[in-house]
Amino acid sequence: MPDAEAAVAVRFERVGKRYGATDVLSDISLDAGRGTTTCIIGPSGSGKSTLLRCTNLLTRPDTGRVLIDGVDITRPGVDVDAMRVRVGMVFQHFHLFSHLDVLDNVTLGLRRVRRMARAEAEARALVQLRAVGLEGLERRRPAALSGGQQQRVAIARALAMEPAVMLFDEATSALDPELVKGILKVMRDLALSGMTMLVVTHEMRFAREVAGNVVFMDRGRIVETGPPDRLFDHPQTARLQQFLDQVL
Amino acid sequence: MLGGLARIQNTFFDVPMIAHVMPTLLRVGLPNTILLAVLSSLIGMAVGLMIATGLLARPVGVRLGCRVYVDVLRGLPHILTIYLIGQGLPIAGLSLFGTDTYAYAALSIGLIEGAYMAEIFRAGLQSVERGQIEAARTLGMTKWQTMRDIILPQGIRRVLPPLTGQFILVIKGTALVFLLGLTSSQREIFSIAQDSAINNANLSPLTAAGILYLALTVPMTYAVNAWERRLRGERQGGPANA
Numbered sequence: 487m488p489d490a491e492a493a494v495a496v497r498f499e500r501v502g503k504r505y506g507a508t509d510v511l512s513d514i515s516l517d518a519g520r521g522t523t524t525c526i527i528g529p530s531g532s533g534k535s536t537l538l539r540c541t542n543l544l545t546r547p548d549t550g551r552v553l554i555d556g557v558d559i560t561r562p563g564v565d566v567d568a569m570r571v572r573v574g575m576v577f578q579h580f581h582l583f584s585h586l587d588v589l590d591n592v593t594l595g596l597r598r599v600r601r602m603a604r605a606e607a608e609a610r611a612l613v614q615l616r617a618v619g620l621e622g623l624e625r626r627r628p629a630a631l632s633g634g635q636q637q638r639v640a641i642a643r644a645l646a647m648e649p650a651v652m653l654f655d656e657a658t659s660a661l662d663p664e665l666v667k668g669i670l671k672v673m674r675d676l677a678l679s680g681m682t683m684l685v686v687t688h689e690m691r692f693a694r695e696v697a698g699n700v701v702f703m704d705r706g707r708i709v710e711t712g713p714p715d716r717l718f719d720h721p722q723t724a725r726l727q728q729f730l731d732q733v734l
Numbered sequence: 735m736l737g738g739l740a741r742i743q744n745t746f747f748d749v750p751m752i753a754h755v756m757p758t759l760l761r762v763g764l765p766n767t768i769l770l771a772v773l774s775s776l777i778g779m780a781v782g783l784m785i786a787t788g789l790l791a792r793p794v795g796v797r798l799g800c801r802v803y804v805d806v807l808r809g810l811p812h813i814l815t816i817y818l819i820g821q822g823l824p825i826a827g828l829s830l831f832g833t834d835t836y837a838y839a840a841l842s843i844g845l846i847e848g849a850y851m852a853e854i855f856r857a858g859l860q861s862v863e864r865g866q867i868e869a870a871r872t873l874g875m876t877k878w879q880t881m882r883d884i885i886l887p888q889g890i891r892r893v894l895p896p897l898t899g900q901f902i903l904v905i906k907g908t909a910l911v912f913l914l915g916l917t918s919s920q921r922e923i924f925s926i927a928q929d930s931a932i933n934n935a936n937l938s939p940l941t942a943a944g945i946l947y948l949a950l951t952v953p954m955t956y957a958v959n960a961w962e963r964r965l966r967g968e969r970q971g972g973p974a975n976a
Binding site: 570571582585598599 | 865871879887
């Protein structure tokens with residue numbers, strides 16, 4: 487079934503990761519369809535961020551394989567830097583380059599990695615910044631921005647590289663409550679535009695409305711997975727039921 | 735009692751003698767001291783940055799070699815190292831700079847300072863948040879690009895005050911090069927003062943040298959402290975990154 491294969495953007499095959507005596511990830515197998523949004527939920531320490539970080543090898547799995555567009559990125563000898571260009575990532579704490587202004591934050595990757603001339607990179611960065619509603623703030627330093635604005639810059643920085651997959655690691659968890667909505671809207675628009683997204687989140691409403699597939703993790707394992715209405719309305723496991731009782 | 739005080743004054747604070755040696759100290763000694771301190775610090779910074787990267791490198795051999803360098807050069811009395819390098823290299827046939835004592839002096843102090851500066855740089859490089867590095871690598875930037883565009887620019891800023899502090903130590907450390915025997919025009923502050931003290935059988939020239947050293951080091955010390963306070967304030971006063 488070549489069509490079915492081509493529809494898978496990210497595939498985890500029996501991925502495992504140990505830190506010392508603890509299995510942070512054990513036997514994770516998961517497909518993320520192209521153009522779909524997969525939300526990963528679960529209590530803290532369940533391994534969801536670690537799983538996300540395995541997608542661009544910020545964390546390298548001990549066992550199993552990770553495939554992006556059918557290519558095994560965990561194989562030795564893979565050009566990890568080239569792979570990362572195709573996988574954008576947004577962090578909980580933004581991690582904007584603190585010594586660079588907004589525009590340079592977005593253009594640095596384009597200039598260094600994509601080897602674009604400064605003018606071209608800036609033109610592209612301006613388009614991205616406008617798309618996330620940050621026109622006019624190009625010359626600000628990250629420290630002079632609100633958390634919500636910083637996260638928008640981080641999203642623009644990732645999108646400017648034209649990734650095939652976007653990873654969001656609790657992108658709204660560090661934000662003031664009134665700023666969360668704006669970021670979720672940017673993420674929702676991105677999902678609707680057809681981006682393949684893996685989203686670790688505590689925003690159950692977002693997961694319910696945007697996700698094509700929801701994955702519930704606990705103690706390094708996938709406990710339950712399925713479309714949001716089934717997962718949220720008809721949980722099959724007691725563990726998920728218990729989790730939902732606590733967060734909803 | 736008064737006779738004792740007068741003797742102390744004549745031995746240490748003989749004003750005419752201080753006035754006599756001061757012009758030479760200012761004209762020859764001061765520029766030489768500063769030049770030597772700057773040269774050694776430049777060597778020290780180059781060496782220190784290399785060693786610091788080595789201390790943080792992955793291969794155990796590299797890390798170990800750099801650690802040994804730092805431990806040995808920080809563990810030896812400076813006077814010993816200056817002798818060994820400054821006198822030893824030319825004797826051993828490694829006459830890198832011909833007979834120019836000045837160059838050997840700068841090299842030996844520079845190599846010592848390299849060990850201290852390596853630790854300063856290492857701390858600076860390590861102070862750069864892990865997330866900054868991850869963000870760069872996530873964009874597809876290589877290790878080297880991340881070092882050049884993210885870690886160095888951020889690390890250097892935090893490292894400047896302690897580096898300047900180290901420079902103050904270098905200024906004082908240059909006094910040791912009198913050991914290597916400098917020509918009259920190469921002499922730095924201490925050598926001139928010492929020669930003059932011996933020739934006049936009076937310590938006042940050394941007092942004059944002391945005044946000059948203090949004039950250099952004390953204001954710099956206060957400047958560094960103020961600078962560090964400001965940087966700390968900036969980091970705490972900045973919007974929460976967490």
